[in-house]
Amino acid sequence: MESKRQQKFAGVIQQDLAAIFQREGNAYLPNTLVTITKVRVTPDLAIARVFLSFFNNTNTQQALQLVKSHASEIRYKLGARIKDQVRIIPQLEFFVDDTNEYVERMDALFDKISREPRQPDTEE
Incomplete structure (x- = not known):
C-alpha cells in the first residue's frame, strides 16, 4: 500500500x-507515441x-530497450524539472x-465465446 x-x-x-516524452520523445522513438500509464515509487x-505504453510501434521490447538506454538523459531532464520540489532525483526503472x-x-476471447452456438439448457 502506497502512502x-x-x-x-x-x-x-x-x-x-509525460511532458518530457511529449516534447522530446520523438528523438528517442520516431513516429511512436509513448504514454506513461503508471508510476510506482519506493517508500524512500x-x-x-515507470510503466510505459507504446502506440504505433510493433516491437515494444526494442522500444523499451531504447528508452532504457536513454534513462540517464531522461533522469537528468526530470531532475531539471523537479529539483526544487525534491531532495533526491529517483533512479528510473x-x-x-x-x-x-x-x-x-480478453475481448477476442469473449467475442469467440459469444459466436459459438449455445448449448440448450437442460433442466429436469
Missing part, C-alpha cells in the same frame, strides 16, 4: 515524464518504476505496461 506521499510524488513524476522515494494487449486478448 499519500508516495502517491503524490509518483503523480509529479508521471506528469513531468529513491526508485521510480522502465517497464512495458501490457494492459492494452491483455484487454485486446
